[in-house]
Amino acid sequence: MAVFRIGAILGLLLTGVWFPALQSREGYEGTQSNGLPLRGAVEHSGILIGTAIRPQRLSEPAYAATLSREFNLVEPEDAMKWESVHPAQDQFDFSQADRAADFAAEHRMKLRGHTLVWHHQLSPWLTERRRSPDQLALVLKTHIQTVAGHYRGRVLAWDVVNEAFAEDGTGNLKNTIWYNQPGIGFAGQGTAYIEQCFRWAHEADPQALLFYNDAEAEAINPKSNAIYAMVRDFKRRAVPIDGVGLQMHITHLHSDTLSIARNIERITSLGLQVHITEMDVAVPVDTAGNATTEDLQHQAEIYRDIAAACLRYPGCTAIQTWGFTDKYSWIGSHSRHRQGAALLFDHDYRPKPSYQALRDALQKRH
């Protein structure tokens, strides 16, 4: 224990980061890794190291302690989505999302908002009744401005629009309630509806950084080409946009890091920021949820390579994982528990090879 206490004091002096885990270590000895926590490792480089969180887990001591010790950026995984914050047309419920925002403020962490406009996790009151484009535009404008307005001054960055482009390899927009089914009045006009959402968000919180966030558009491909064309057009016409979120859900232990780096380079060359917003690296697991040592090592290399690709470009300003403990990750339930172990800490909050590799990459930025 004496060693831990000396370590805590040294850590505090060196990094300026308080380690709440060390205030009451009983019950989760051994969860602390040796060396600087991630947020200490990035302290002088300006990059943010973040994670998605589930506010209902904050009452679990090891969850809260690991989170506040390691990260300086948080984003509610589901708690700011429509079905959570807007359960009835004239009712907003910020209770869960506020827990995340309060935790972030208490622990000197930045907050990312996710997400104002998505076609999933909507509320039944919205999807079960037909509305005209004019009616729907008013509903969406009210939603964006109420939610962004509630967090005005507290959110560093919003994922304003999430996953608007199709997964069919064409670079086309998805057919969604917001675009053309029936849409908010811009059906058939390409990205005009997305532009409108950014303008509404900017009115509600002029200080927040506004991001377009998408999946499977990390490397150069038709989808990322379409997103690049959109954000270049927005930037040229002074549509209020500040960055692109690259989700980075990696499957099959494969990532084309060179191509991802080229994509980061072309986006940041426009004067936009890149945030890696939802990184996880799923691996096959057995029925007990365990992965092989080889796969965990390979996974660690991917974390290191992606972090290094981001760190190469000053405009890539945040690396965020989609959860931090394998105990709570969307991968298991969305893969019939055949995949998992995708994150930085295991079920017992012990750092994995992926953690060490990410930290090594972050420390090289100095």
Ligand code: G3I
């Ligand atoms: O709300 C119910 C709750 O009442 C119920 O008790 C519980 C039982 O399983 O389910 C809850 O709903 C879950 C919901 O998240 C809210 O927690 C759903 O089952 C679950 O499928 C849903 O999954 C989320 C998913 O988005 C929905 O598409 C994941 O947690 C979340 O990690 C995932 O996140 C998305 C990003 O927002 C966008 N990018 C892709 C990423 C991964 O799919």
